[in-house]
Amino acid sequence: MAAELVDPRALPPPPSGAHPVRIAGRYGLLVVAAVVVAFPIYVAVAVSIQPSDRLLRFPAVLIPGDLRLDTFERAFTQARLGRYLVNSAVVSLVITAGQLVTSILAAYAFAYLRFPAKRVLFVAFIATLMVPSEVTIVANYETVQRLGWLDSYQGLTVPFLATAFGTFLLRQSFLQVPRDLRDAAALDGYGHWGFLAGVAVPLARPMIAALGVFSFLLSWNQYLWPLLITNDDAYRTVQIGLKALASTNIDQLNVIMAGTVIAALPIFALLVLFQRQLIRGLTSGAVKG
Amino acid sequence: MATVALAGVTKRFGDVVAVDDLTLEAGDDDFLVLLGPSGCGKSTALRMVAGLEEPTSGRITIGGRTVNGVEPKARDVAMVFQSYALYPHKTVLDNIAFPLKARGVPKAERNEQAASVAAQLGLGELLTRRPGQLSGGQRQRVALARAIVRRPQVFLMDEPLSNLDAKMRTQTRAELVELHERLATTFIYVTHDQVEAMTMGSRVAILDQGALQQVGPPQEVYDRPANLFVARFIGSPPMNTLPATVEHLNGTAALRVGAGGRVALPEVLGNAAERGHGADVVVGVRPEHLRPVPPSATVANGDGIRATVRVVESLGHERHLLCEVEGAGAVIARVDAEAPVPHAGEPVLLGAEPRHVHIFDGATGGRLGP
Amino acid sequence: MVGPDEGDVAVAVSPRREWPLALLMLAPSIAVFVVFVFYPLGRTVWLGLYEVDPFGNRYWAGLGQYAEVLSSPAFRGSLWTTVVFTLITVPAGLVAGLALAVLAHRRLRGIAVFRTLFASTVATSVAVASLMWLTMLNPSTGVVNQVLKALGQDPINFLGHPSWALPAVALATVWLHLGFTFIVMSAGLQSVPDELLESARIDGAGPWMRFWHVTVPMLSPTILFALVVLTISAFQSFGQIDLLTQGGPLGHTNVVVYSVFRNVSSNPGVASVQALALFVIVLGLTLVQFRYLERRVFYGS
Ligand SMILES: Nc1ncnc2c1ncn2[C@@H]1O[C@H](COP(=O)(O)OP(=O)(O)OP(=O)(O)O)[C@@H](O)[C@H]1O
Ligand SMILES: [Mg+2]
Numbered sequence: 001m002a003a004e005l006v007d008p009r010a011l012p013p014p015p016s017g018a019h020p021v022r023i024a025g026r027y028g029l030l031v032v033a034a035v036v037v038a039f040p041i042y043v044a045v046a047v048s049i050q051p052s053d054r055l056l057r058f059p060a061v062l063i064p065g066d067l068r069l070d071t072f073e074r075a076f077t078q079a080r081l082g083r084y085l086v087n088s089a090v091v092s093l094v095i096t097a098g099q100l101v102t103s104i105l106a107a108y109a110f111a112y113l114r115f116p117a118k119r120v121l122f123v124a125f126i127a128t129l130m131v132p133s134e135v136t137i138v139a140n141y142e143t144v145q146r147l148g149w150l151d152s153y154q155g156l157t158v159p160f161l162a163t164a165f166g167t168f169l170l171r172q173s174f175l176q177v178p179r180d181l182r183d184a185a186a187l188d189g190y191g192h193w194g195f196l197a198g199v200a201v202p203l204a205r206p207m208i209a210a211l212g213v214f215s216f217l218l219s220w221n222q223y224l225w226p227l228l229i230t231n232d233d234a235y236r237t238v239q240i241g242l243k244a245l246a247s248t249n250i251d252q253l254n255v256i257m258a259g260t261v262i263a264a265l266p267i268f269a270l271l272v273l274f275q276r277q278l279i280r281g282l283t284s285g286a287v288k289g
Numbered sequence: 290m291a292t293v294a295l296a297g298v299t300k301r302f303g304d305v306v307a308v309d310d311l312t313l314e315a316g317d318d319d320f321l322v323l324l325g326p327s328g329c330g331k332s333t334a335l336r337m338v339a340g341l342e343e344p345t346s347g348r349i350t351i352g353g354r355t356v357n358g359v360e361p362k363a364r365d366v367a368m369v370f371q372s373y374a375l376y377p378h379k380t381v382l383d384n385i386a387f388p389l390k391a392r393g394v395p396k397a398e399r400n401e402q403a404a405s406v407a408a409q410l411g412l413g414e415l416l417t418r419r420p421g422q423l424s425g426g427q428r429q430r431v432a433l434a435r436a437i438v439r440r441p442q443v444f445l446m447d448e449p450l451s452n453l454d455a456k457m458r459t460q461t462r463a464e465l466v467e468l469h470e471r472l473a474t475t476f477i478y479v480t481h482d483q484v485e486a487m488t489m490g491s492r493v494a495i496l497d498q499g500a501l502q503q504v505g506p507p508q509e510v511y512d513r514p515a516n517l518f519v520a521r522f523i524g525s526p527p528m529n530t531l532p533a534t535v536e537h538l539n540g541t542a543a544l545r546v547g548a549g550g551r552v553a554l555p556e557v558l559g560n561a562a563e564r565g566h567g568a569d570v571v572v573g574v575r576p577e578h579l580r581p582v583p584p585s586a587t588v589a590n591g592d593g594i595r596a597t598v599r600v601v602e603s604l605g606h607e608r609h610l611l612c613e614v615e616g617a618g619a620v621i622a623r624v625d626a627e628a629p630v631p632h633a634g635e636p637v638l639l640g641a642e643p644r645h646v647h648i649f650d651g652a653t654g655g656r657l658g659p
Numbered sequence: 660m661v662g663p664d665e666g667d668v669a670v671a672v673s674p675r676r677e678w679p680l681a682l683l684m685l686a687p688s689i690a691v692f693v694v695f696v697f698y699p700l701g702r703t704v705w706l707g708l709y710e711v712d713p714f715g716n717r718y719w720a721g722l723g724q725y726a727e728v729l730s731s732p733a734f735r736g737s738l739w740t741t742v743v744f745t746l747i748t749v750p751a752g753l754v755a756g757l758a759l760a761v762l763a764h765r766r767l768r769g770i771a772v773f774r775t776l777f778a779s780t781v782a783t784s785v786a787v788a789s790l791m792w793l794t795m796l797n798p799s800t801g802v803v804n805q806v807l808k809a810l811g812q813d814p815i816n817f818l819g820h821p822s823w824a825l826p827a828v829a830l831a832t833v834w835l836h837l838g839f840t841f842i843v844m845s846a847g848l849q850s851v852p853d854e855l856l857e858s859a860r861i862d863g864a865g866p867w868m869r870f871w872h873v874t875v876p877m878l879s880p881t882i883l884f885a886l887v888v889l890t891i892s893a894f895q896s897f898g899q900i901d902l903l904t905q906g907g908p909l910g911h912t913n914v915v916v917y918s919v920f921r922n923v924s925s926n927p928g929v930a931s932v933q934a935l936a937l938f939v940i941v942l943g944l945t946l947v948q949f950r951y952l953e954r955r956v957f958y959g960s
Contacts, residue, residue, distance in 0.1 A: 033759055037780070044794060056805075113677040114681075124697075125692070132891070132937070134895050164692075181374050184374035223784070270782070278781070283846040
């Protein structure tokens with residue numbers, strides 16, 4: 001599996017004797033593509049660190065001058081960005097931890113245990129993948145409302161505490177653990193829990209890490225559900241907070257961009273730190289693992 | 290140290306009968322080898338002793354205690370797997386200490402015991418490595434050490450040498466025999482390699498299609514195979530077997546072997562002789578017992594069977610004559626490298642000492658005669 | 660040997676019971692799925708049978724509501740908008756992602772920097788990406804309009820213009836998914852054996868021919884995977900609409916999910932029917948994906 005995004009060793013070298021002009025041409029295209037792709041990010045950062053009056057000066061706005069960082073301060077004071085970030089962190093961590101626990105357990109049952117109706121349950125798990133959350137929001141909104149979970153962490157997290165995708169991913173990893181290891185552990189004196197904790201989970205760690213990073217990314221970036229069930233500032237996640245920030249500071253693009261940059265930073269950090277895991281999560285299913 | 294006994298044990302997987310009514314015992318200090326071709330149920334039998342499979346019917350006892358339904362960990366047996374089943378994420382030391390950890394042995398103590406067993410097996414330098422960083426032979430020793438450290442009553446081994454190269458295998462064979470003597474514990478050892486069975490086992494049990502064919506000390510199994518399957522399975526090259534018919538002429542019994550002629554074998558015919566005229570049997574002679582009589586020698590009719598040499602193979606220290614007995618089949622004779630041999634295409638008369646001739650029932654394959 | 664008193668009869672063994680443990684391990688997932696997937700799915704079908712008046716009273720409307728909603732111009736309009744949106748974003752996204760992946764598939768000095776940049780949009784959430792484009796496309800201060808001005812053109816209110824709004828939202832969407840598409844295509848390219856391309860080279864195939872006759876066929880499972888994922892996510896698009904256009908102008912970007920969202924609390928019956936229509940479409944697309952995944956698994960083993 002090509003979990004390596006930026007390790008050049010995974011790439012073919014230029015053909016021997018490739019003409020320098022061809023190589024230069026490729027560099028040229030790469031630079032153009034990079035500028036186009038990164039442009040919105042560059043503009044966001046550039047706008048976020050300049051005072052409002054510079055934003056209308058084109059093309060000066062693209063070469064940041066008169067740098068100000070008070071935009072970031074204002075993003076925190078004009079909207080409760082700090083609170084939103086904490087909420088997002090809490091919600092994402094709870095969802096990630098919850099999904100890891102539920103899917104490790106379920107995957108273990110599917111991979112190692114014999115029980116009646118296993119196939120039926122397996123199909124039921126598959127079926128959940130075919131129901132996008134957009135489809136069930138009407139009824140789920142009603143449920144959460146009845147439970148009194150609007151504007152609450154429970155409402156933001158509980159519906160996402162299980163994942164069929166993660167269950168399949170981990171089941172696949174567990175199935176790759178040789179059967180002899182399970183037998184050896186049984187003879188060594190380990191029951192299912194001991195084997196799960198001592199052997200299966202450690203061996204599936206790369207996939208568990210990938211799933212964790214992937215789950216965190218998805219929950220951090222959630223939009224529709226938190227928007228629907230939160231009105232109270234105290235429970236808004238940062239994605240929804242950005243909307244609030246944008247609508248209350250419509251004429252202050254630099255403040256909006258400052259908030260946007262802040263909201264994006266944790267995930268950029270995640271990408272840098274856990275690049276390998278993230279890519280494994282994103283491509284599982286695409287390329288044979 | 291414990292006697293392991295299987296009584297009428299059968300294991301079915303759906304329609305497949307993997308082990309068929311197996312009754313077998315491995316006594317204290319026995320080195321019992323389960324031998325048989327691939328798929329004959331050796332592993333299944335072993336796994337039932339370990340508790341990894343439950344028998345469909347029958348009883349298994351270890352040290353007199355019926356263990357049907359008993360968890361593997363409560364049986365006090367250790368197993369070495371063909372794949373070694375080492376935990377890839379654990380160091381050598383942790384792998385060896387893992388069974389002790391499961392039994393709640395304190396860390397310092399279990400590490401000490403694991404290190405001491407590792408040292409006995411020459412793994413002292415490798416304790417901090419992981420299995421992926423070991424050679425096949427080293428991994429095999431770690432698997433062995435993990436079994437030994439528990440001091441189990443019974444050792445089970447499922448083809449533990451099959452992933453080693455020929456040289457390592459020979460060396461490890463001797464070491465396992467020594468280990469068995471040192472530990473003086475019941476070993477049950479599964480293999481499909483007859484050399485391992487002959488060289489290591491104190492007793493060999495031969496299985497075919499889930500059923501026990503014969504059990505006994507290796508030499509006995511070699512010298513007096515209980516049936517055609519055992520006769521053909523043990524020995525390399527295998528025993529020559531030719532179909533023959535019983536003939537009663539003038540009150541004496543003899544065998545007719547195709548167009549190869551008649552042989553009178555009063556000593557070995559035994560109860561085969563009681564078969565009526567024309568009864569089908571199978572004659573077996575091991576290649577090293579088959580002697581080509583030079584065609585020049587004059588021999589009385591009935592002392593051998595006529596054959597034609599097809600190919601002469603030289604192996605350096607000996608030669609194999611591949612001969613054809615018309616109407617009966619092909620046979621191999623092993624002869625000394627120095628002995629004069631006929632050439633390909635020449636006729637030859639093949640004889641054997643009566644005590645080296647085996648007779649089997651043509652229908653059941655069971656041994657006839659002494 | 661077995662003692663005579665123990666008899667010789669077959670001992671029937673009950674296999675160790677594992678179902679209680681299995682139940683324990685599956686229970687958390689099952690509970691979540693029952694409460695938040697299966698029940699709401701059924702509930703949605705049921706809610707679709709009721710009409711809710713402005714005062715919150717519920718009236719039985721029966722299947723009539725389904726027929727009414729599905730045939731209404733409003734729903735057809737939003738479905739059509741969704742389809743057009745999909746037809747713009749998916750092909751554009753696939754081509755752009757593949758182009759970037761091919762371009763960056765060479766061991767050159769500094770290639771890691773380019774690859775990181777190309778993948779960077781996976782780190783942007785829909786809200787972050789939408790606000791970036793909101794800034795870029797701002798009618799007065801946005802960079803895009805400033806460029807137009809510098810070129811002597813009139814500025815365009817992209818997000819407020821009936822014919823520009825959907826393409827503008829689509830552009831933001833393609834950009835948002837570009838990192839994902841690039842990563843998937845890159846991984847696919849790395850799994851094409853080099854020997855195959857080398858042997859094609861030896862056979863005299865030029866770069867263009869190698870691309871079409873070796874790379875693309877070898878990459879077809881990857882492309883299909885990306886196609887299905889992008890299509891499904893296009894049908895589920897919501898955040899960019901909510902932040903950039905709120906379905907406007909004049910409903911020109913009112914995709915199905917946005918329409919569901921607007922009806923959730925005010926008109927759950929109508930929202931339910933629309934959501935179920937979305938479900939049927941996504942289900943069809945998912946089944947295609949599963950068939951393909953099944954084949955992959957088959958090839959893989
Ligand atoms: N879990 C199982 N399910 C179904 N059939 C099985 C199972 N385990 C073994 N069998 C079948 O039982 C028979 C005996 O298998 P077993 O593994 O005991 O053979 P073996 O003698 O160990 O062979 P080998 O030398 O190849 O290891 C085979 O036909 C095999 O296909
Ligand atoms: Mg076996």
